[in-house]
Amino acid sequence: MHKIVCAACGTGYFHVRSDQGFNCDHCGSLIYPRDVSLDGSEVWAVDSAGTLGHVKDPAVSREEMTEALEEWLTSDDETSEKYALTTFINAAIELRDALRAGLPYPADA
Numbered sequence: 001m002h003k004i005v006c007a008a009c010g011t012g013y014f015h016v017r018s019d020q021g022f023n024c025d026h027c028g029s030l031i032y033p034r035d036v037s038l039d040g041s042e043v044w045a046v047d048s049a050g051t052l053g054h055v056k057d058p059a060v061s062r063e064e065m066t067e068a069l070e071e072w073l074t075s076d077d078e079t080s081e082k083y084a085l086t087t088f089i090n091a092a093i094e095l096r097d098a099l100r101a102g103l104p105y106p107a108d109a
Ligand SMILES: [Zn+2]
Pocket: 006, 007, 008, 009, 010, 011, 012, 024, 025, 026, 027, 028, 029
């Protein structure tokens, strides 16, 4: 999970409050995730310590893993084989991070 750094002070991280908002642990700034937009392939996550962050959408990682696996199975040279495996591993790591942050395993599309 990539923790969100507070834009107001540049040093703090956001911790969960009881009203779905998050307070900076350094300057106290308040944000609500719905007010901040993410890259389309990213989703919000909160770790076990209550810190706000974002991870790759598990459905996107799953799709990337499927595509990389197909590339690997059909590759006919070592360079593209290595590239496909590296892509697969990176997507798998991002999926693991999302699952560790408590997001559900993506359902079948
Ligand atoms: Zn702050």
